[in-house]
Amino acid sequence: MTDASLLVDQRSASLTASEQDVKAWASGRRVFVSSLITDMPQERSAVRAAIETIGATPVMFEDLGPLDVSADQAYLAGVRSSEVYIGMWGPRYGVRMSDGYSATHAEYREAERNGLRLCLFVHGEASGEMDGAQRDLIQGARNLYTTSSWSDPADLQQRVIRRLKDLAAEELAPWVRVGRVLFRAREITSDGRTISITADVRSDAVHAELVRLRDGRASGVAFASPTEALSVQLAELSTRTISTIAHEERLTLVAQERRSSHMRTALNGISADEVARRALSDGLFGTSTLGEQARWLARPTDPLAPLRGSGFDDSVLRPIARLLFTEQLITDGSAARIDSFALGPAHQGARRLQATWTPPQIYVNEPDPARLSIDGTVTGL
Template sequence: MSNQVMGPHVDIDQRSASVLPRQEDIADWASGRRIFVSSLITDMLNERAASRSAIADIGADPVMFEHELGAQDVSADEAYLAGVRGSDVYVGLWGPRYGVRMSDGYSATHAEFLEAEKQGLRLCLFVGDANSADFDGQQRDLIAGARNLYTTSTWQTIDDLQERIRTRLMALAAEDLAPWVRLGPLFFRATDISGDGTKLIIKAQVRSASVHAELVQLRDARTQIVFASTAESKVVRIDRLSSTMRSTNVHDETIELSVVSQGQSASAVFRLGSINGVPSDEVQKKSLAAGLFGEPASGDSFSPWGALTAPVDPLKLIRRLGLDDSVLRPIVTLLITQHLFESGSAAVVNAVVLGPSVVGKRRLKVTWTPPKIYDNVPAPSTVTIEGLLSGV
């Protein structure tokens, strides 16, 4: 992997993607975190035991029907779905059998997976030898559908499965403990973000010499730039940069920022709430889908929406850069989240899911909740766009 990726007005510290947090930080992350294990129970006793061990190894709490969810005065269906809803991470172990269909038409494991998707749980999907002729047709359909959006892993032995689950959970911890951020044209992972609304302090371990050099230039220029994370977007100015060289091309950075503005520039369509009776969230949805997927912004070229439905592509900075998946996925999430916050489209970004590359295309699904325009109206329903991305 190269030290950084350069494009028009973008510099990405790719090497920081491989940095793992300290064991004590992982232990803090895992403490109290509930991890739901989903599989056919009788078919996978050894696999479930391995999953339980892997979860306990990092200090998290396993949630399993035969241990944590049994002996309740509710139906089994209610117990396992409540278990999913009360968890933070979903571990799915899918073997050759689909399982017995319940009253809703799904097997228990399929229903658990759908509930985990609905609740926005982090997903860890492991599939046995799906090339085997022993797989049920329904199970093949479930796996194929999941692989449109999610990357799955196989396993060879019980010990191999246990280590793969542990490794995946460690990667989730790293993503949470060192999230990707954007500072002007620079993208890197932050180890700490703190602030009081007027000031921000960002700590990071930067492993790209060019990213470090550009941070120094941004500090000296004292210009206004955008800071974005998956939680916020603000216009800022660098007040101070403290840097310690840990080793060649590795700098521990402390970046002190002044907040100039919140970075939100809601469009006229959002402030009005609708145009000619068309809800603003629908306008924003069409505009974003047009930019991301190349879909028509509206069915009428003489639409009164005019420039408000012009295609908007938050990913134009990183298209054609050929980023590794470990870098691409979080940066896609970051850029789309930044656009939704800055445009006033979203109060909450519920999920950004990028699928694996298939013949040069990736399926992307984005779900967000628009802000309430008036206090005396019900909360708006979530908005979802889904389609195929090219050039990423």
């Protein structure tokens, strides 16, 4: 799938979005605010102001009118209708609901399950008075994500604004792969046959490789974006040199004839989707869930192999890891879409990886396939 000698435009990770672009990204976007309401009234007001400052819509329990559903169901419905989750965790865990979790813990779990972007803030650990359940919640989250502290409501407000702007910049400039080069695109348009990309490339090596692909008129070049993976030819490339370290690139890619679907076979009562899931788990986590009987049918699959030992910063590693993961599953016919992908921070050389995807529909009239997921530890990233 991927040439091991990737050329990555690492400087493009520092791209920021303009205020106008941030406003456009935020318009209509819902941001769920989770905390103990009685413990953090000032913090909640500050976070509301931060969300409204960038033009998004805060989703807060205080704003809910009378509903004919239980309070805990109203909380979770608010999470599911949002794109971003902001959790503010203090010393208290909160009252447990019927499912055994506090409202904030249940909201966090629902946000994870539905693939929301997470912004986690922790306060009060130094007091030594943190509930045991709250400490467990925070430590569990830190095994997968990075948290931030805050000193006062004003500081929290500014941290939330910065985090939301960072999310906007990530989504407004998605990573793409053309052959063995990876860079962030400013804009992608596709009609299924022709793909146009505009990007600000800050790596001379990446620029030179794009020129080589154009001049060589190579066909069968692998292309991947956050939602698409196919074989293309780089038909056109025009460059405007902005400075000695920056090139504005305009690419036109022409999709090649799509290959026939990969053969996907069930084995001894194990569905084809499950065989593919186990192959992915074994390749990524070093497990042996396929078993000896299945090894002739499916081999362990590791879409992140080109990134092992790369030493990339997390701002580069995480989006590229998701891109390569998406490309692998779409290319081999295992997934119609990736629903969530979370690669945690490194702890002693290991990272927790959680991902969920929806398999392709085989027949038009059949129900939507059940989502599949993996959860394990990867090393070397």
